[in-house]
Amino acid sequence: MADPTTGLRRPLIGGDKSYADVTREVCAPLERKSPAAWWMTISAALAMLVVGVVAVTYQLRTGIGTWGLNNTVGWAFDITNFVFWIGIGHAGTLISAILFLFNQKWRTSVNRSAEAMTLFAVVCAGIFPVIHMGRPWLAHWVIPYPNARGPLWVNFRSPLVWDMFAISTYFIVSLVFWYVGLIPDLATIRDRAVSKVKKAVTNFFSFGWDGSNRTWHRYETIYLLLAGLATPLVVSVHTIVSWDFATSLIPGWHTTIFPPYFVAGAVFSGFAMVLTLMLVVRKVLHFEDYITLHHVDAMSKVIIATGGIVALAYATEFFVALYSGNEYERFTFVNRALGPYAWAYWIMVGCNIGIPQLLWSKKVRSNVAAVFVISLLINVGMWFERFVIITISLSRDYLPASWATYSPTTIEIATLVGSFGLFFTLFLLFSRFLPMIAIGEVKGVLKYGRPDGKEPRE
Amino acid sequence: MNRRLLVATFGDEEDILAATRRVRETGYSIVDVFTPFAVHGLDTAAGVKPTRLPWVCFALGLSGAVAKLWYQIWTSATSWPVNVGGKPVNSVPAFVPVTFEIMVLFAAVGTVAAFLIVSRLRPGRRPAHVYDRTTDDRFTLVLLQDDAGFDVDAVRRLLQPFGLLDLSERTEIPPEKPPRGSLLVRPGYIGALGGGVILFTLLTYLTPRDFTEPNLMVLPGMVRSVPFDPFAANDIFPDGKTLRMPVAGTIARGYYPIDSSKSVEIADEVRSRYSKLSPGERSRLDERALQVFSTFCQPCHGTSGAGDGLIVGHGYPPPPALTGVSALRLKDGEMFNLITYGRGNMPALGHRVPREDRWLAIRHIRQLQQKAVTTAEGEGP
Numbered sequence: 001m002a003d004p005t006t007g008l009r010r011p012l013i014g015g016d017k018s019y020a021d022v023t024r025e026v027c028a029p030l031e032r033k034s035p036a037a038w039w040m041t042i043s044a045a046l047a048m049l050v051v052g053v054v055a056v057t058y059q060l061r062t063g064i065g066t067w068g069l070n071n072t073v074g075w076a077f078d079i080t081n082f083v084f085w086i087g088i089g090h091a092g093t094l095i096s097a098i099l100f101l102f103n104q105k106w107r108t109s110v111n112r113s114a115e116a117m118t119l120f121a122v123v124c125a126g127i128f129p130v131i132h133m134g135r136p137w138l139a140h141w142v143i144p145y146p147n148a149r150g151p152l153w154v155n156f157r158s159p160l161v162w163d164m165f166a167i168s169t170y171f172i173v174s175l176v177f178w179y180v181g182l183i184p185d186l187a188t189i190r191d192r193a194v195s196k197v198k199k200a201v202t203n204f205f206s207f208g209w210d211g212s213n214r215t216w217h218r219y220e221t222i223y224l225l226l227a228g229l230a231t232p233l234v235v236s237v238h239t240i241v242s243w244d245f246a247t248s249l250i251p252g253w254h255t256t257i258f259p260p261y262f263v264a265g266a267v268f269s270g271f272a273m274v275l276t277l278m279l280v281v282r283k284v285l286h287f288e289d290y291i292t293l294h295h296v297d298a299m300s301k302v303i304i305a306t307g308g309i310v311a312l313a314y315a316t317e318f319f320v321a322l323y324s325g326n327e328y329e330r331f332t333f334v335n336r337a338l339g340p341y342a343w344a345y346w347i348m349v350g351c352n353i354g355i356p357q358l359l360w361s362k363k364v365r366s367n368v369a370a371v372f373v374i375s376l377l378i379n380v381g382m383w384f385e386r387f388v389i390i391t392i393s394l395s396r397d398y399l400p401a402s403w404a405t406y407s408p409t410t411i412e413i414a415t416l417v418g419s420f421g422l423f424f425t426l427f428l429l430f431s432r433f434l435p436m437i438a439i440g441e442v443k444g445v446l447k448y449g450r451p452d453g454k455e456p457r458e
Numbered sequence: 459m460n461r462r463l464l465v466a467t468f469g470d471e472e473d474i475l476a477a478t479r480r481v482r483e484t485g486y487s488i489v490d491v492f493t494p495f496a497v498h499g500l501d502t503a504a505g506v507k508p509t510r511l512p513w514v515c516f517a518l519g520l521s522g523a524v525a526k527l528w529y530q531i532w533t534s535a536t537s538w539p540v541n542v543g544g545k546p547v548n549s550v551p552a553f554v555p556v557t558f559e560i561m562v563l564f565a566a567v568g569t570v571a572a573f574l575i576v577s578r579l580r581p582g583r584r585p586a587h588v589y590d591r592t593t594d595d596r597f598t599l600v601l602l603q604d605d606a607g608f609d610v611d612a613v614r615r616l617l618q619p620f621g622l623l624d625l626s627e628r629t630e631i632p633p634e635k636p637p638r639g640s641l642l643v644r645p646g647y648i649g650a651l652g653g654g655v656i657l658f659t660l661l662t663y664l665t666p667r668d669f670t671e672p673n674l675m676v677l678p679g680m681v682r683s684v685p686f687d688p689f690a691a692n693d694i695f696p697d698g699k700t701l702r703m704p705v706a707g708t709i710a711r712g713y714y715p716i717d718s719s720k721s722v723e724i725a726d727e728v729r730s731r732y733s734k735l736s737p738g739e740r741s742r743l744d745e746r747a748l749q750v751f752s753t754f755c756q757p758c759h760g761t762s763g764a765g766d767g768l769i770v771g772h773g774y775p776p777p778p779a780l781t782g783v784s785a786l787r788l789k790d791g792e793m794f795n796l797i798t799y800g801r802g803n804m805p806a807l808g809h810r811v812p813r814e815d816r817w818l819a820i821r822h823i824r825q826l827q828q829k830a831v832t833t834a835e836g837e838g839p
Binding site: 018019020023144150151152153155156157159161162165166169172173176177180183184187188190191192203204205206207208209210211212213214215216217218219220221222225226229230232233236240243439440441443444447 | 471490491492493494495496497498500501504506508509511512515519529530533534537538540542545549552553555556558559560562563565566567569570573574576577578579580581582583584585586587588591592593594595
């Protein structure tokens with residue numbers, strides 16, 4: 001991709017900025033008064049959150065019976081939402097860890113917000129299994145601590161226990177990773193702060209960072225270590241989520257393809273969500289020079305690649321069901337495509353396999369509005385993928401006598417709305433109080449591909 | 459002891475890198491360099507020894523994994539063994555995922571904690587060194603004026619070509635001891651690692667192998683699970699058996715309590731339920747009851763229950779009249795059991811007539827009896 005005349009690579013950051021420009025521009029949204037648009041969006045997000053809180057409160061007081069579940073379909077909307085949110089989260093870790101290990105410099109502009117997105121998505125995800133317990137006040141029983149009940153331990157052979165460990169580890173490690181990345185930037189804000197309160201607060205949270213080279217040296221080392229740890233972690237998390245299903249015996253769940261299929265789907269949906277958010281952020285906060293069309297292009301390509309894996313996984317599932325000669329397996333897949341929930345299946349296929357193919361065209365990739373719409377549709381499609389896998393498989397199992405259909409109640413829909421409200425509330429607060437772009441990291445790649453800069457090294 | 463420092467400020471990444479390198483080559487002692495971002499190569503330029511944090515990470519990860527594996531084995535096999543689907547109590551492959559997660563957790567959190575400790579960073583701490591704009595766009599090189607003959611102008615001349623922006627002197631109380639050197643020298647690690655790899659390769663190569671044999675199986679439990687034998691002795695449970703009895707009061711799917719005395723209670727309950735029915739529902743049930751009776755009972759017992767059904771005409775021993783004294787005396791529950799299991803020439807119909815329908819048949823019989831009684835009274839003297 002080198003420019004033939006200068007031999008330089010394309011700059012990652014546009015606009016010929018100085019270091020001071022970067023500091024100023026990234027900190028600008030935190031230093032100006034919140035615009036009316038921000039107040040409007042956060043009010044909408046809070047309203048959604050309130051809807052969710054009311055729904056969950058009612059559900060907790062009344063019981064799980066307020067959901068549309070029945071004996072046959074014991075997992076439906078809530079677990080769909082859980083897997084959906086966890087999947088969203090994975091793109092953040094992918095950008096911050098895997099792209100870091102692959103030395104993809106363009107990640108610097110998006111990694112901070114993508115990691116924040118991960119955290120918020122995991123928070124949203126975590127709510128669902130807890131409220132699904134029915135008695136969330138006993139949620140601590142999933143933790144194997146010495147207790148007065150025997151001591152009765154958890155069943156370490158159960159994927160649900162693995163899941164608890166995976167999700168909590170994932171949340172903690174993502175939080176730590178994100179915070180470590182924030183420390184130098186918090187110091188930047190501290191040194192710019194004018195008001196006493198802001199100075200004191202940022203001084204507290206920036207841990208006394210002074211930019212010493214020794215600290216930077218250690219910082220770089222642990223950043224690499226964390227990236228190295230987070231990479232297998234993110235793969236393990238969705239693998240374990242898929243084991244929640246794959247280790248059961250329900251036709252449509254009991255397949256060995258699930259772990260890679262789920263991980264690819266997670267990255268696919270996560271990147272779509274990153275795009276959705278970033279396209280809004282770059283427009284609203286005027287970060288066009290940081291999140292350039294080149295970034296949009298690169299992320300679109302990741303979507304094509306992971307979308308391809310997902311399409312392959314759908315095809316493989318179908319083929320294996322046919323080839324296995326197992327009548328239950330075969331029925332399950334025919335039922336997905338032609339049964340009572342066929343509409344959900346075809347939304348999934350359309351949004352996850354059909355729509356992303358548009359991104360092969362360079363014209364579409366460089367059209368921000370088109371990419372935005374595509375990213376939204378992919379999110380819809382990936383939500384339906386989880387719904388298809390979970391609900392359709394459960395509703396038609398081995399015994400026709402126990403077949404049942406499921407439809408969500410208002411409470412369940414309100415809970416989903418609430419989780420979106422929570423996500424956007426957190427994200428909007430983040431955009432207001434913390435730098436959305438990793439200032440230190442962007443400065444490090446600022447000279448990349450510019451005639452006054454050297455070729456960057458590793 | 460107070461230190462006299464010389465503070466040189468630069469405005470660019472390459473400048474600070476080249477300046478630091480030059481200063482170090484010339485033999486000045488560098489206290490530290492302060493930069494707004496991680497300048498690559500500055501650590502070697504300033505002569506910073508490689509950090510040992512990776513070892514901390516390794517050690518913590520390893521101890522997390524070992525501790526968690528032990529904990530899972532101990533809780534599942536020793537502290538309270540539970541028979542889960544007859545699987546071995548010590549199912550190590552199933553313990554791998556959680557072991558992995560805890561390894562990552564310990565390694566990640568521990569490394570960051572160690573980093574904060576060695577770098578003396580903690581919440582609320584004030585920055586130890588404050589130089590103007592170091593967190594924005596200035597790169598600061600701090601030198602130690604270690605002897606009396608330290609020549610500031612010589613330094614200025616040395617640094618001028620690197621775009622020196624500012625040079626100033628400062629006196630400072632020594633904030634921290636320079637970190638101690640690494641205990642193990644780097645070539646040592648690499649040597650040990652390389653040696654290990656070579657040794658391992660050699661051993662692998664020299665081990666006699668037979669490719670017709672299956673591979674060595676680590677943890678064969680994944681391939682061939684070794685569950686408990688259902689009928690073998692088992693000391694997990696106080697009674698020493700592997701198979702468990704169902705909990706008292708358990709009713710298997712499709713079965714229900716058949717105790718006659720209980721059935722009477724059930725009968726009462728059913729009756730009370732029927733008495734609450736609306737007229738519409740009641741007539742629907744009556745219809746159903748008639749249908750059941752005419753399908754399953756009428757061929758023998760006859761339309762009115764008199765025992766004059768179709769097959770009796772063909773030589774089947776006639777059943778007693780359902781309107782007779784003995785049938786009148788039968789309780790609902792007894793009648794239910796009689797229909798279910800049969801008696802004498804009355805066949806068992808439990809497997810053919812669903813439970814609800816058997817109750818409905820009884821309802822119909824009671825109605826027939828009622829009718830018979832009313833007619834008899836009407837005819838009476």
